[in-house]
Amino acid sequence: MDKREEILDEDFLIEMTDEDGNVFYYVEEMIIPVDGENFALLVEVKDEHEHCDGCGDGCDCGCEDDDVIIAKIVVNENGEEEFIEPTDEEFEKVQEAYEKLLDEEE
Secondary structure, three states: OOHHHHHHHHOOEEEEEOOOOOEEEEEEEEEEEEOOEEEEEEEEOOOOOOOOOOOOOOOOOOOOOOOEEEEEEEEOOOOOEEEEOOOHHHHHHHHHHHHHHHHHHO
16 A cells, blocks of 8 residues: 555545646645635655656655645635635745744744
8 A cells, every 4th residue: 555545544635736737646734824714734645656757766865855835725616625826925924824833832
């Protein structure tokens, strides 16, 4: 069983497609409320055998580092939640709120 299948058994896996048609999978790490709107901290879920182009086992290029994105949560006309890219201003506010949360945990 790969990492995605394990997460599917436990959590909600979010599938996102970029402008080139590449599919990425994320799990929602936390919700960060800012100015009455919710933003999700999404962590990419990679298969344990995925590597960037040209990688070999044991490389230290960083391809196995977690890819984390911030997405704004909106409700579409069907009443379903969607994840969209925040504006630059929203991103900065969410980043500040996240850093503040981390400082409070310490």
